[in-house]
Amino acid sequence: MRKMLVITRDGRRSEEIGGLIDQIEEILTETSTESSSPEDDREVDTLFVDVESLQKKNKSMTKALDDLWKHYPSASIVVMASEEQTKVAVDAVKAGAFDYLTHPIEKEELGLVMEKVRESDVLQSELDYLRGQFWNDDSLEYVDTRSKSMRDVFAKIRQVAGTRTTVLLTGETGTGKSLIAKLIHAHSNRKDMPFISVHCGAIPDTLVESELFGHEKGAFTGAIRRKLGKFELAHEGTIFLDEIGTVSQSVQVKLLNVIQERIIQRVGGENDLSVDVRIIAATNEDMGQLCEEGKFRRDLFYRLNVFPIRIPPLRERREDIPRLSEGFIRQFNGLLNTEIKGIHPQVLDTLLEYDWPGNVRELENVIERACILETGDILQPDSFPPDLLDTQGEVVTSPVKTSLPLKEARQITVDRFEKQYLSSLLEQCNGVIKTTAEKAGITTRQLSKLMNRHGLKRTDFKNRK
Template identity: 85%
Template sequence: MLVITRDGGRSEAISELLGQEEVLTQTLPAPAESGSDKEIDTLFVDVESLLGRNKSINKALDKLWASYPSAAIVVMADEEQTKLAVDAVKAGAFDYLTHPIEKEELGLIVDKVRESDVLHSELDYLRGQFWSEDSLEYVDTRSKAMRDVFVKIRQVAGTRTTVLLTGETGTGKSLIAKLTHAHSNRRDMPFISVHCGAIPDTLVESELFGHERGAFTGAVRRKLGKFELAHGGTIFLDEIGTVSQSVQVKLLHTLQERVIQRVGGESDIPVDVRIIAATNEDMGQLCEEGKFRKDLFYRLNVFPVRIPSLRERQEDLPRLCEVFIKQFNGLLNTEIKGIHPQVLDTLFDYEWPGNVRELENVIERACILETGDILMADSFPPDLLDSQGDVVTSPVKTSLPLKEARQITVDRFERQYLASLLEQCGGVIRETARRAGITTRQLNKLMNRHGLERRSFRKKNR
């Protein structure tokens, strides 16, 4: 960390508040190089030192970033300079503090910087030179569970290893299969998707392996199966747990020998196909019940990847909503800007049995019904929302450490409290701050933290 200020006493005060020996301080008339070999992750700078002789905040920030490209810049200002500090944040600074600086507030800023650094470093690792530009929107996640999924996909994509995707219906197994293929060395070859559960049992063999003319009634000509069509590429077998025992035997043979035999045929046909299978069933239980061959399961389960449910990745719910709104704005020619914060809070309390697919369908419906530019409660199914608008206690997340679980609960309560109060005050900041017992500056900071915008609460949006 580096502190740049005109007042040496302020530098010492910040160093003392942080209690860190590695805090570097400089008393400078203007930003300059630190002369240190240590990488600067956070830069605290007074407004006077930031501007110096520059009249443009943007240029002053650019000059700092030229010297400290990886630093998060926190601007310090006296009360009468708050507007300049806010302008700096709008121009790209991480946050601002006002003198005199309190230890608790300073600690919160430092924690936020570290959390942001962790998220960015993990996302940069995921992106690297690996993910294609079209895929960045999908791998951008705040969920550790989903980041773990993408790390696994990155590891296995370049191989020909068989992958088994598991997870509830609607979690995005098909999307993950496509991402795996798109980032493999087979990306220029076919990707063939087969929904095994949607094909009648009598036709599954023919669909997968093809048939010869006259193999059965109605087989008037030879037909190539999905495995032949996918030669050189990838075949995605969705709902693999639904296939019959006879198909399981042929699949096992194909996996072992890399050959197929058409229905009614006698010769083996070599196929070079990468297999990705998916299921929402407990395959171990199916094997125990004798409904699925264990030897085939072992062949398919070489590289298992479990896709978490939407309930397990609630951190991504706001971002997914934004993605779907953007998607349907293009498809439906609408201009929806977002979801009312109280509605979004209520969506957090819904169980989402249909997962991401259900969320997508709900957003599509809301975009069609909404007459304004913010998705309101009336555009959503009634059983999805809490009609009383009260804070709903969510199930305790015992899978998380106490500290993380507590923080999630506090954040959600804080956001819902502020959203309700802003709603009652029609988005008037001064009145909302007065009723909350905080300053308007504190309210603005909390609104930024929780993604709340005043325009969402103005009376005209009701």
Template identity: 80%
Template sequence: MRKMLVITRDGSRSEEIGGLLGKDKRLGTGTGAVAANEAPDREVDTLFVDVESLLGRHTSVAKGLEGLWAQYPSAAIVVLADEATTHHAVDAVKAGAFDYLTHPIEKEELDLIVDKVRETDVLKSELDYLRGQFWNEDSLEYVDTRSKAMRDVFVKIRQVAGTRTTVLLTGETGTGKSLIAKLIHAHSNRKSQPFISVHCGAIPDTLVESELFGHEKGAFTGAVRRKLGKFELAHGGTIFLDEIGTVSQSVQVKLLNVIQERFIQRVGGESDIPVDVRIIAATNEDMLELCERGKFRRDLFYRLNVFPIRIPPLRERIEDIPRLSEVFIQQFNGLLNTEVKGIHPQVLDRLLEYEWPGNVRELENVIERACILETGEVLMPESFPPDLLDNQGEVVTSPVRTSLPLKEARRITVDKFERQYLSSLLEQCGGVIKDAARRAGVTTRQLSKLLGRHGLDKMDFRKKNL
């Protein structure tokens, strides 16, 4: 159960907040300024404090916040203010307070604040854990995810990375299997040794054996000198066999022998060459179906499928689309010398609705194209391909996502509706908050909170209508 504390000069206001929060929260109350000599309380995760108590004997809200953080170092501070003292609350937020509420406080606004604090705590805890316990600094950008499916993937990576166990990555084209293979290698005890990637489907059948195992001089026409194969080059490290389902039966036999005996023979050679490699294979095909059709050896499949990891398609992790888009924008800003700062809210709505048959790779390509075409600081609809939008700029409809639990599907649907509603409303009102709030039947404060929750900026809509 979470622990919250309310500090006000008016005890009735503390009772008011307690009533709005309900009985499922541990709630403490206090009056007046915080005592400076009390022992720090690290259990309080949310602190509600009115402006008068925040200022107390201090000359500024910044000083008041410092005192509170010394007393409650783990707390997110929410400032309570009347209309006349709102400017102090705004100053507090600028100085580091989590947010502020104005009286009279509405339950919807209070619940929104509490939910935001909880979400922020969860994300911060996950990132702190990842940063301190396992992932290297270069990987944090990739493992920062809001998707449960991807968190499960990263848990499996942590479990298997430190072993020499063979891993089979499965998933649709473009889901990032190559990146996952590199993450496994980068967090293994072989990370200082070679990582050799082989795209089996891109090598002609007649050359696959030579590429993997090497060949001796004169082994076949054109073999003018000895060549080391990928397995030899990967000795001591990791070899990544992408599209493993495409290799021929003869290569399958040799791969099985390598896994079992840990040595290879070059094409045209007779000597056994020992190799110490960790194998990671990947496929976008149904390997069991290939086995049923006689296209792939069952004994090899079982050897490769020791530790399977399924990479979910992008349509099953749409929560990550905004973050991935930001990552790609920053990446292409450096490569293309552009200064894009974000995506127009309407475009982001389309990205969330699109089915992404090409997965993360397709999203990356779409963002790259948009960064090249865009002349401003925000990626606008005109910079995106027409298959994302119809002629009227409406969302391309998608089927109900029955692959998600009902609660998650409902949350995503409600979020999309709210974002679309608010985007259309702001566009019609030219970004004027007062007009938009009146039409929506909510206060300007409530509307501002909703805009912040969905990452919408009124200035984007004002610019469009100038």
């Protein structure tokens, strides 16, 4: 249940504050939450603080906020200020406050801020859970997702990682099956043992058995010495069999025996060798169809398909595109010695609309190319492949997403329109907030809120004419 507290300066603006409390209580009631009393200090999660109460005793804004957090450690602090005190309120946000409201406070603005606080709490709770309960530090950035389908994937990984159960990863090319396999291994009780990856489709048919099971000296022409196979190298660890649907029938028979008996035989050898390996297989093909066509043994498929995990394509997790893009930019800044700070809003809209047949791998390649070509610190449209944009440089539209409920589809459309409209207007006005607000027919504060909501920065549009 949400708990809130209002802190004001003594005896002033009482009418406004009283009205605010009534509005907060109304919203809290509508959302089945409750307010708290000062006795609930450590449980308060939203503080509405009058800006002048933060300026007492000439403390710095950082120190004033820290003092509040000593009493209310879990609270998101929302600062209340007059129009004349906006600069101070902004300073408070820079120092760590969640947001600010200016008098007179409108119910719609208050509701929006409280909804943002709720969303922030949910995301932070999920991240705290992941950090404290399961994921290692190296994995946190990858598992920080806004996609429900990917959260389902990570939930399955948490369930299966600690077992020795065979896992079958399915999904289109470029969705990150290899990375998922490494995540499973890294969070298993075999994490300190080898992780051996085999791309079955990249090995000639005549060499697959030798690669997987090894061979004895003289087993075939060119076998000048004994070679250990991937299964032996993965002993007590994990073997990842990528593109498993490409292996031949003879190899399928031997794989079935390995899974059943945990025993291998090197090519040209006669001795049975025991192996203790955890098997993770992956494919971008329809394994059921391959079985129907007689190209893959059904009994082997059943053995591999003990714990299936489907990795969704990027077009089904578009909400992760901005975060993935930022991660790739940081990655290539280090590799290419560049200092890219972000992506032009028009380009980001395009990335969100594009269907990404090559999935995350294609996005990574596109960002790498743009980082190489870009001469400024913001990735501009000219640095991206022309097939992402039409000849006018406008966003290429995509079909309506009928797979979504009407409410969600409508909101996505509204958000995209707002962002594209504001981006175009800001560019026309060279990033001047006052002029942009006048042309849009809204106040500068409303414009600022919309820009924050859509991740637009005034500096991205300066001197673009």
